[in-house]
Structure formats: C-alpha cells, structure tokens
Amino acid sequence: MSERLDFYQVLGVLPNAEPPVIRAAYRALISIYHPDRNQSTDAIIRTKELNAAYAVLGDSAKRAEYDKSSEPTRTKANILEFEEKQPFQEDPLEKDWKVAIEFYPDVQKHHLDLEKISWRLAFTFKIKILQSQEFKDSQEIAAQLKHDYLCRYFGRNADIVIYAENIIKAREIEVALYLNNVIGVMGKSVDIRSIRANINNKFPSLARKLEGRRLFQQIFREPWNVGDAVAATQLISLHGGKVEQRVFSSKITLHLHDKTFKFNSSYDFCKFVKGEFSSKYA
Known part of the structure; x- marks a missing residue:
C-alpha cells in the first residue's frame, strides 16, 4: 500500500473527525466496496485502501503518529x-x-x-x-x-x-x-x-463571475422586496442586457440576447431572470 495515500481522503472525512465518525465512515464505505458485495477491480483496490486507512486512523496511537508525520502538508x-x-x-x-x-x-x-x-x-x-x-x-x-x-x-x-x-x-x-x-x-x-x-x-474573468453569483443569490431572498429587482437589473447589465421601466409603472421591458421581453411586475421580471441564469449561477 502506497504511503502517499491520504487516509482521511480515503475514508472521506476531515482530519479533525472524532473516532465515532471515523468508525462510521469506514463501516459505511466498506459496505459498498467489500468483495462480498462488489467484485469489481476498483472495489478490491478501494477495500485495501479503506482497510489500510482504518488500521491507522482507527487506532489512537497510530493516528497520532500519522497526524504528526503528515502535519507539514496538512x-x-x-x-x-x-x-x-x-x-x-x-x-x-x-x-x-x-x-x-x-x-x-x-x-x-x-x-x-x-x-x-x-x-x-x-x-x-x-x-x-x-x-x-x-x-x-x-x-x-x-x-x-x-x-x-x-x-x-x-x-x-x-x-x-x-x-x-x-x-x-x-x-x-x-x-x-x-x-x-x-x-x-x-x-x-x-x-x-x-x-x-x-x-x-x-x-x-473571476471578478465578473463572483459578482454574477452574488447578484443572483440576492434575487428572491426571503421575504421578497424591491431590492431583488435591483439585483436582477444589475445582473442583466453585467451580461450586456438593458432594462427599461417608467416611473410609477410596474411594467418592465427587458432587452437581452437580441430579444425583447415584457413583464407586468417586478416579481415576474425577477422570476424570469432567475430562471434565465439558474444554470450558470445556481
């Protein structure tokens, strides 16, 4: 078994996991990969890795020694x-x-x-x-x-x-x-x-993407408020679109991707924007 294995990664847990969590993770994963249930080549390899990881992390003294040796790269x-x-x-x-x-x-x-x-x-x-x-x-x-x-x-x-x-x-x-x-x-x-x-x-490109995610997450926060429409308008602008709304009017016109859309309320407008960008930011 390679000494380069990260035993915590093998068991799918974090380095500060308590002993009961270590035990439960091992039992859960071994139930998937044990050769009695899974005879694929990958399962055999994974079972060996799981057993090696648990032999160390399931023993308090061995775990302490392992943690000490791997601390510089943790x-x-x-x-x-x-x-x-x-x-x-x-x-x-x-x-x-x-x-x-x-x-x-x-x-x-x-x-x-x-x-x-x-x-x-x-x-x-x-x-x-x-x-x-x-x-x-x-x-x-x-x-x-x-x-x-x-x-x-x-x-x-x-x-x-x-x-x-x-x-x-x-x-x-x-x-x-x-x-x-x-x-x-x-x-x-x-x-x-x-x-x-x-x-x-x-x-x-990172700043633009993070800003888009931030604006998207502001739409339809509970409870609904007019700030959602502001965030939706800013998100549209970020993607080259344009929003038109007359003063004291609830109707909104949206120009996006060479198409024009009309909405009777800010809520309908936000609902459309959230659906339009859900695959990108959700």
Missing part, C-alpha cells in the same frame, strides 16, 4: 479536496438520512451547502449528525465544520475565508488552489485587498 490543498460529487452512487447512509430530514428538513439544506465546497465535508457532516443525533444543532455543527475546513487551507482571516468559499462554490478550483498556495507562502502578511488585486490580475 494545509496544502489538492484538487481532490474540492470535489462536489461523492465517488460512490450507492450511499449506505441514505436510508437513515431520509428519516432524519423528514423531521428536520433544514439539515438537508446545510448538507447541500457543504457539498458545494467538498463532498468529504458534507459526508463528515452527515455522519456526525447521524451519530450524535444533534439535529437541532445542525446549523451550528455545519458552520463549525465549514469554518475549520476553510481555515485549514486559507488561514483565519474572515474576509479571505469568505472569498475562498465563494471561489470554490463558483467551481473556480484552479483559483482556489492558487489562493491556498498564496496563503501557504505569505501567511498573515497579505490582506484581502492585495489578494483580490493579485487574483483579479491573474484570473481576469
């Missing part, structure tokens, strides 16, 4: 860290999870938010919630897991952490890895303004 991100989709189709936790979200639907909302950053982050959250049964505290648990995860790779400056989260959710993974490297080299010696300037210069 804050160095790789592309696997920011994968959205879990590598297995059959989720052994799904049956219990469906029961949980019937009673606490917000738990699923927190899970999906974490999944936009990393499936491992979301997987750790799912296991932790099911193990602890702390469903009422799911928002705080998700927030803490996300905070610890992002801080490990991007430092503890709150503005930089938020910036990193937006970059990852925009699926600009090359930029996220570059930012991780910058933080690793520069540490606390750089602030958010100098980092933004550097990244915008190196990745010219």
Whole structure:
C-alpha cells in the first residue's frame, strides 16, 4: 500500500473527525466496496485502501503518529479536496438520512451547502449528525465544520475565508488552489485587498463571475422586496442586457440576447431572470 495515500481522503472525512465518525465512515464505505458485495477491480483496490486507512486512523496511537508525520502538508490543498460529487452512487447512509430530514428538513439544506465546497465535508457532516443525533444543532455543527475546513487551507482571516468559499462554490478550483498556495507562502502578511488585486490580475474573468453569483443569490431572498429587482437589473447589465421601466409603472421591458421581453411586475421580471441564469449561477 502506497504511503502517499491520504487516509482521511480515503475514508472521506476531515482530519479533525472524532473516532465515532471515523468508525462510521469506514463501516459505511466498506459496505459498498467489500468483495462480498462488489467484485469489481476498483472495489478490491478501494477495500485495501479503506482497510489500510482504518488500521491507522482507527487506532489512537497510530493516528497520532500519522497526524504528526503528515502535519507539514496538512494545509496544502489538492484538487481532490474540492470535489462536489461523492465517488460512490450507492450511499449506505441514505436510508437513515431520509428519516432524519423528514423531521428536520433544514439539515438537508446545510448538507447541500457543504457539498458545494467538498463532498468529504458534507459526508463528515452527515455522519456526525447521524451519530450524535444533534439535529437541532445542525446549523451550528455545519458552520463549525465549514469554518475549520476553510481555515485549514486559507488561514483565519474572515474576509479571505469568505472569498475562498465563494471561489470554490463558483467551481473556480484552479483559483482556489492558487489562493491556498498564496496563503501557504505569505501567511498573515497579505490582506484581502492585495489578494483580490493579485487574483483579479491573474484570473481576469473571476471578478465578473463572483459578482454574477452574488447578484443572483440576492434575487428572491426571503421575504421578497424591491431590492431583488435591483439585483436582477444589475445582473442583466453585467451580461450586456438593458432594462427599461417608467416611473410609477410596474411594467418592465427587458432587452437581452437580441430579444425583447415584457413583464407586468417586478416579481415576474425577477422570476424570469432567475430562471434565465439558474444554470450558470445556481
């Protein structure tokens, strides 16, 4: 077995996962890949990796030694860290999870938010919630897991952490890895303004994409308000469109992609804009 394996990545959990989470992750994944159930070549390899990972992380002394030896590289991100989709189709936790979200639907909302950053982050959250049964505290648990995860790779400056989260959710993974490297080299010696300037210069299309996502997320925030129409108008402008509305009139005319659309209300206008850009920003 290669010593280069990241055992935490193998088990799909975070380096600060508690022992019960480590155990539950191993049992869940081994149920998918064990040769008694899955005889594919990939399953045999994955089973060996899972057994090797659990042999170390399931033993407190071996885990402490492993953590100490891998500490110098623990804050160095790789592309696997920011994968959205879990590598297995059959989720052994799904049956219990469906029961949980019937009673606490917000738990699923927190899970999906974490999944936009990393499936491992979301997987750790799912296991932790099911193990602890702390469903009422799911928002705080998700927030803490996300905070610890992002801080490990991007430092503890709150503005930089938020910036990193937006970059990852925009699926600009090359930029996220570059930012991780910058933080690793520069540490606390750089602030958010100098980092933004550097990244915008190196990745010219990023600022526009992040601004588009920000405006899109403002549309139809609860409760509905006139600011949603302002955000929708700015989003249209960002994409070269034009919005016309007479004073004291609820009717709106939109020119976009060489087409003209007419709406009787701001709500209908926002609904159209959100649908138009959902595949790009949702």
